[in-house]
Amino acid sequence: MTAKTTASGAAYDVQGDRADTERRDAAMQAFVRDFARTAAIHMESCLRCGMCANACHFYVTTGDPKYTPINKLRPFEQAYHRHIGPFAPIYRLFGLKSNVSIEMLQEWESLIYDGCTLCGRCTLACPMGIDISELIKEARHGMYKAGLVPDRLELMDRTAKAWGSPASPSEDFADIIRDAGEEHGVPMNIDLPKADYVVTVAPAELTEHTKALSDVAKILNKIGASWTYSTEGFEASNIGYINGDLPLQEKMTRKIIDNAIRIGAHTLILPECGHAYGAARWEAARWYGKKLPLRIIHMTEFLAELVTSGRIKLKKMGETTCFHDPCQLVRRGGVTEAPRAVLKGLGLDLTEFEDHGELAWCCGGGGGVVSNVRADPLRFKAFSIKRKQVEDAKTQHFVTACGQCRITLTLGAKHDKWDQKVESLLELVADHLED
Amino acid sequence: MELLAFARGPALTFSLAIFVLGVVWRLVGVLALPPWHDYSPPREGAPPNWLAAIRAVFRKMIPHKTFLKDGMFTTINGYVFHFGLAIVVFLFVPHIVLIQSLFGVSWPGLPNGVITGVGGLTAASLLGALAYRLTSPVLKLISRPNDYISWLLTFLPVATGLAATAHVGLRYETMLALHILSVCAFLIWFPFGKLMHAFLFVLSRGATGIRFGHRGAQL
Numbered sequence: 001m002t003a004k005t006t007a008s009g010a011a012y013d014v015q016g017d018r019a020d021t022e023r024r025d026a027a028m029q030a031f032v033r034d035f036a037r038t039a040a041i042h043m044e045s046c047l048r049c050g051m052c053a054n055a056c057h058f059y060v061t062t063g064d065p066k067y068t069p070i071n072k073l074r075p076f077e078q079a080y081h082r083h084i085g086p087f088a089p090i091y092r093l094f095g096l097k098s099n100v101s102i103e104m105l106q107e108w109e110s111l112i113y114d115g116c117t118l119c120g121r122c123t124l125a126c127p128m129g130i131d132i133s134e135l136i137k138e139a140r141h142g143m144y145k146a147g148l149v150p151d152r153l154e155l156m157d158r159t160a161k162a163w164g165s166p167a168s169p170s171e172d173f174a175d176i177i178r179d180a181g182e183e184h185g186v187p188m189n190i191d192l193p194k195a196d197y198v199v200t201v202a203p204a205e206l207t208e209h210t211k212a213l214s215d216v217a218k219i220l221n222k223i224g225a226s227w228t229y230s231t232e233g234f235e236a237s238n239i240g241y242i243n244g245d246l247p248l249q250e251k252m253t254r255k256i257i258d259n260a261i262r263i264g265a266h267t268l269i270l271p272e273c274g275h276a277y278g279a280a281r282w283e284a285a286r287w288y289g290k291k292l293p294l295r296i297i298h299m300t301e302f303l304a305e306l307v308t309s310g311r312i313k314l315k316k317m318g319e320t321t322c323f324h325d326p327c328q329l330v331r332r333g334g335v336t337e338a339p340r341a342v343l344k345g346l347g348l349d350l351t352e353f354e355d356h357g358e359l360a361w362c363c364g365g366g367g368g369v370v371s372n373v374r375a376d377p378l379r380f381k382a383f384s385i386k387r388k389q390v391e392d393a394k395t396q397h398f399v400t401a402c403g404q405c406r407i408t409l410t411l412g413a414k415h416d417k418w419d420q421k422v423e424s425l426l427e428l429v430a431d432h433l434e435d
Numbered sequence: 436m437e438l439l440a441f442a443r444g445p446a447l448t449f450s451l452a453i454f455v456l457g458v459v460w461r462l463v464g465v466l467a468l469p470p471w472h473d474y475s476p477p478r479e480g481a482p483p484n485w486l487a488a489i490r491a492v493f494r495k496m497i498p499h500k501t502f503l504k505d506g507m508f509t510t511i512n513g514y515v516f517h518f519g520l521a522i523v524v525f526l527f528v529p530h531i532v533l534i535q536s537l538f539g540v541s542w543p544g545l546p547n548g549v550i551t552g553v554g555g556l557t558a559a560s561l562l563g564a565l566a567y568r569l570t571s572p573v574l575k576l577i578s579r580p581n582d583y584i585s586w587l588l589t590f591l592p593v594a595t596g597l598a599a600t601a602h603v604g605l606r607y608e609t610m611l612a613l614h615i616l617s618v619c620a621f622l623i624w625f626p627f628g629k630l631m632h633a634f635l636f637v638l639s640r641g642a643t644g645i646r647f648g649h650r651g652a653q654l
């Protein structure tokens with residue numbers, strides 16, 4: 001692995017020692033292989049109107065046109081027209097679209113990984129309804145095959161392959177769970193052979209946010225549920241999904257789903273993690289080619305069900321809050337009302353940001369950006385939007401429902417030397433359970 | 436006179452044929468690709484796919500307020516030339532006469548004076564769009580030859596049409612022939628460039644509408 005820069009000064013990392021043309025061809029093949037109808041329609045439809053630019057936090061906070069969402073697809077657009085589009089034979093015959101060069105792919109690595117959080121805000125701005133963020137996710141499949149991925153993301157990829165999680169080895173999982181239970185005085189269930197609910201986790205919960213592990217347990221114990229954590233399938237954040245490593249995406253997905261089926265769970269609870277929701281709720285079934293025999297829900301949906309059905313009672317906080325909508329959960333997941341119902345159950349008076357719900361600004365760290373240290377300066381710039389929104393809201397609390405967003409926002413505040421706590425919805429619920 | 440006869444006859448027929456074949460080719464070319472089977476359970480209360488698609492087609496007619504802050508010119512100007520083009524194409528009496536002779540249907544038109552006014556406004560709006568494309572750093576970066584060709588081939592019929600009706604420039608018959616030839620060029624280019632969005636917008640918005648509708652997400 002080597003860190004390099006292109007002629008224009010864009011940073012890129014390379015994995016492996018294959019020849020350049022081989023990389024390029026691998027990228028193109030991977031990109032072209034699974035091309036489905038919707039993606040093709042979207043590749044055909046751009047008006048070059050530029051409306052998507054002002055939707056993107058990276059363009060807005062840098063003013064650099066290269067961060068215009070549709071520009072991030074340029075090499076792949078060229079590949080599409082040359083290899084797949086309805087006029088591809090004509091383009092090739094007359095040499096109208098040249099083959100994408102390796103230099104171009106190198107140049108675009110930082111746009112596709114550092115400069116996009118897959119937040120999907122651009123999709124909402126596009127008058128043609130082009131799902132740009134989905135196309136960028138597909139472009140990552142090509143980049144991964146080319147071995148043109150930021151080293152930090154590739155490192156997580158390799159760790160996840162070796163350990164089953166990018167955060168900690170599977171062997172340590174049971175101990176982490178037990179420790180969290182002891183530390184917070186909550187009885188834990190680990191590796192029970194049968195259970196109705198199987199709980200999965202995100203990397204941050206195995207390192208920084210371990211309290212979340214016992215918070216879920218506390219709530220499940222409270223409702224008398226049959227539940228368990230499982231060493232065989234605990235890691236819900238799917239680094240394969242983020243990096244564009246499809247075999248890993250499938251492997252990570254099958255691990256948690258197969259395990260949940262094995263222990264007879266009717267519900268798989270995903271952690272407070274946005275991308276886990278995208279990978280499991282909407283894409284898990286693709287690997288099985290059929291409907292799955294269990295329910296997959298996000299922590300926030302689970303909490304909302306418990307609160308609105310009255311299965312748990314919460315102490316009213318009687319304070320004010322604002323809420324950061326995690327992109328993958330809300331804009332791309334449709335879970336907009338659930339977090340609001342939980343906040344209401346907590347007796348928190350919500351001040352909405354000017355752009356909220358499906359129009360919310362991204363935290364700037366999703367899609368692997370927060371783990372990709374190379375992108376720090378860019379991410380800190382994007383953070384300024386969120387900071388202003390929180391400052392304008394002037395509330396006592398600032399809550400979100402995705403661990404990665406929370407880390408991104410906490411790091412942003414720290415970098416700005418801004419004293420602002422970012423709270424988790426799950427933690428608030430667990431801390432305010434009525435006895 | 437010979438040029439006019441050529442324009443009205445073989446040129447128009449040829450370009451209409453290319454237009455139809457090209458449009459069909461391009462639509463079939465994308466629609467023939469395999470669909471993506473979504474086996475994930477839809478959000479409770481999700482609309483059926485056809486309804487989600489139709490809703491998205493209409494929803495996208497008007498941008499969210501927050502995107503209008505910087506997209507006001509693009510949006511309003513876009514509306515002006517799209518409506519302007521529709522009015523001059525379909526409500527100018529000689530056009531209606533032509534359509535009647537081709538397809539046998541007709542409808543009332545607008546007075547010539549109004550059409551000239553709308554045509555002038557449309558031309559100005561198109562020039563505005565071009566100026567914006569040439570000056571905005573974002574548009575300069577993302578524009579392709581396609582965008583300039585499509586612009587030119589839209590602008591020429593408007594400009595020649597205006598000149599012909601206002602009797603400026605060359606002889607009326609010559610202007611008319613040039614006008615028709617510019618329309619032929621427009622028709623021939625249509626399926627290959629971004630003018631095709633006149634058909635694609637339904638598919639493009641609809642596809643995203645289905646994806647979002649399934650998830651219970653708002654567009």
Ligand code: SF4
Binds near residue numbers: 056120132
């Ligand atoms: S998905 Fe988000 S980060 Fe990526 S280009 Fe679109 S608006 Fe920008």
Ligand code: SF4
Binds near residue numbers: 127
């Ligand atoms: S908003 Fe949509 S149509 Fe306009 S430039 Fe961006 S992707 Fe293309």
Ligand code: SF4
Binds near residue numbers: 366404405
């Ligand atoms: S978004 Fe997400 S990726 Fe993913 S960790 Fe959360 S918190 Fe996880």
